[in-house]
Amino acid sequence: MVGRTSNKRLAEIVRLRKFRELKKAERKALEMELATLEWKLRELQVGPQEFSSSKTQGGISRQLSAYQLAVDVLLHVNQSLRSKVKDTKTLAQVLATWVTSHHPQITPTTRLTWTDTTLMAHPVARRQGFHWLSERLYHAAIRGSEGLSRNEFDKFVDDSMQFEMHTTLNDDGNVQITRMDLHCYNILFEKFDTIAATAWNFLRHFSFGAAWLACNVEIDRVHGKLVYDHNVNPRDRTSLRRILCMFEEPNRVVITLTKVKDDELYALTPGERRTHGYAWYVIERLTDHMTLMKHSYINYIPTTLAGEISLEEFGELFGLLRPTDCHQVRYIESIRSAAERAYIGQIQEGVNMYRQYLLGCKSGELPCSL
Incomplete structure (x- = not known):
C-alpha cells in the first residue's frame, strides 16, 4: 500500500511538472506573437515612409531580437523534452522495482x-x-x-x-x-x-x-x-x-x-x-x-x-x-x-x-x- 501511494505521488509530480513546462512554452510563443503584432502596429501608426527609414536603422537589431527569442523558445522546448525523458525513465525504474518486489523470480535458485x-x-x-x-x-x-x-x-x-x-x-x-x-x-x-x-x-x-x-x-x-x-x-x-x-x-x-x-x-x-x-x-x-x-x-x-x-x-x-x-x-x-x-x-x-x-x-x- 505504501508503494502504491508513493507511485501515485510521483505520477502526480510528473504530471504537474509537464503542465508547468507546457505553460512556459505557451507563454514564450505568445511573447513572440505579441512582439510581431507590436511591430506591425508601429508600422501602421508611423506611416510607411517613416517606418521605412527607421527600419533601415533598427532592422538588424529587431531581426536579432526576434531570432534570439526564437532560440530561447527552442532551447526551452529542448530542455522540457529532456526533462520529460528523465522523469519517464525515473518513473519506469520505480515501477520496475515495485513490480520486482511484488513478483519474485519464478523458479527457485539452483539449490535452496x-x-x-x-x-x-x-x-x-x-x-x-x-x-x-x-x-x-x-x-x-x-x-x-x-x-x-x-x-x-x-x-x-x-x-x-x-x-x-x-x-x-x-x-x-x-x-x-x-x-x-x-x-x-x-x-x-x-x-x-x-x-x-x-x-x-x-x-x-x-x-x-x-x-x-x-x-x-x-x-x-x-x-x-x-x-x-x-x-x-x-x-x-x-x-x-x-x-x-x-x-x-x-x-x-x-x-x-x-x-x-x-x-x-x-x-x-x-x-x-x-x-x-x-x-x-x-x-x-x-x-x-x-x-x-x-x-x-x-x-x-x-x-x-x-x-x-x-x-x-x-x-x-x-x-x-x-x-x-x-x-x-x-x-x-x-x-x-x-x-x-x-x-x-x-x-x-x-x-x-x-x-x-x-x-x-x-x-x-x-x-x-x-
Missing part, C-alpha cells in the same frame, strides 16, 4: 540452502526440524506457484506439464546435471474441500519417483497433517525419506513434501542411493465446483555415502546403457530425453490414479476425509 539441512536425532530438535523445513518449503511453494501462474500456464486451460533439466560446469570444466524440475497444472471440476482432502490422503500413501509409484511407510507423526515417511522405489531401489505437511487457508491449501538428504536417525547405509529435493501441491478454489491444482517436483542427483552418484549411474536410473564413447554432451541430452519421458509419464499415471481415487471417494467406496 535449507535443503542441505540435516534432520537431527534429538526428539525436540527433530520435531522442530519437521516444522521449520516445511515452513521454508511452504513459502517457496507460494512464490513458485504464483510465478508459474503468471508466466508458464496463462495460455493453458487443459492439464499441462513442463519439464526442465538444469546443468552446470564442474571444477574440471565438464557439464554435469544439477537437478530436474517438473511443473504441472490441473483443473478439477470438484469442490475445493473434496480435492484438498483426497489429495492429502492420496499423497500419504503414494510417492512419485523418477519412473515409478512407490508406497510409503509412516515413520513419525507430529500431528494429523505433519508426518515423516519412507519408501524404496521397487524399480531402481533408490530410497526416499520425506516430510509431508499440509497448510490450510480459506481458499487455498498447500501440501509440502521435503525430501530429506541427511538424517541423523536414519543415516545413509552402504549401497543406499537416496533421492532428495522437494515438491509441493498448491490447491486453490476457483468456483464452488472448480478447483485448480498446481504441483511441482524438484529432484537433485541421488546421493550415497561417497557423494552423488556418477553420470553413468544416473543414466541407468532411466534405462540408459553406459556410454561407449566420450561424447558427454550427447549422453547428457540422452538423459534429458529419457528423464522427461519418465517424469511426465509417471506423473501422468499418478494424476490418473488420483482421479480414479477421487471417483472412488465420491461413490463411497473409498474414504476421502482428512
Whole structure:
C-alpha cells in the first residue's frame, strides 16, 4: 500500500511538472506573437515612409531580437523534452522495482540452502526440524506457484506439464546435471474441500519417483497433517525419506513434501542411493465446483555415502546403457530425453490414479476425509 501511494505521488509530480513546462512554452510563443503584432502596429501608426527609414536603422537589431527569442523558445522546448525523458525513465525504474518486489523470480535458485539441512536425532530438535523445513518449503511453494501462474500456464486451460533439466560446469570444466524440475497444472471440476482432502490422503500413501509409484511407510507423526515417511522405489531401489505437511487457508491449501538428504536417525547405509529435493501441491478454489491444482517436483542427483552418484549411474536410473564413447554432451541430452519421458509419464499415471481415487471417494467406496 505504501508503494502504491508513493507511485501515485510521483505520477502526480510528473504530471504537474509537464503542465508547468507546457505553460512556459505557451507563454514564450505568445511573447513572440505579441512582439510581431507590436511591430506591425508601429508600422501602421508611423506611416510607411517613416517606418521605412527607421527600419533601415533598427532592422538588424529587431531581426536579432526576434531570432534570439526564437532560440530561447527552442532551447526551452529542448530542455522540457529532456526533462520529460528523465522523469519517464525515473518513473519506469520505480515501477520496475515495485513490480520486482511484488513478483519474485519464478523458479527457485539452483539449490535452496535449507535443503542441505540435516534432520537431527534429538526428539525436540527433530520435531522442530519437521516444522521449520516445511515452513521454508511452504513459502517457496507460494512464490513458485504464483510465478508459474503468471508466466508458464496463462495460455493453458487443459492439464499441462513442463519439464526442465538444469546443468552446470564442474571444477574440471565438464557439464554435469544439477537437478530436474517438473511443473504441472490441473483443473478439477470438484469442490475445493473434496480435492484438498483426497489429495492429502492420496499423497500419504503414494510417492512419485523418477519412473515409478512407490508406497510409503509412516515413520513419525507430529500431528494429523505433519508426518515423516519412507519408501524404496521397487524399480531402481533408490530410497526416499520425506516430510509431508499440509497448510490450510480459506481458499487455498498447500501440501509440502521435503525430501530429506541427511538424517541423523536414519543415516545413509552402504549401497543406499537416496533421492532428495522437494515438491509441493498448491490447491486453490476457483468456483464452488472448480478447483485448480498446481504441483511441482524438484529432484537433485541421488546421493550415497561417497557423494552423488556418477553420470553413468544416473543414466541407468532411466534405462540408459553406459556410454561407449566420450561424447558427454550427447549422453547428457540422452538423459534429458529419457528423464522427461519418465517424469511426465509417471506423473501422468499418478494424476490418473488420483482421479480414479477421487471417483472412488465420491461413490463411497473409498474414504476421502482428512
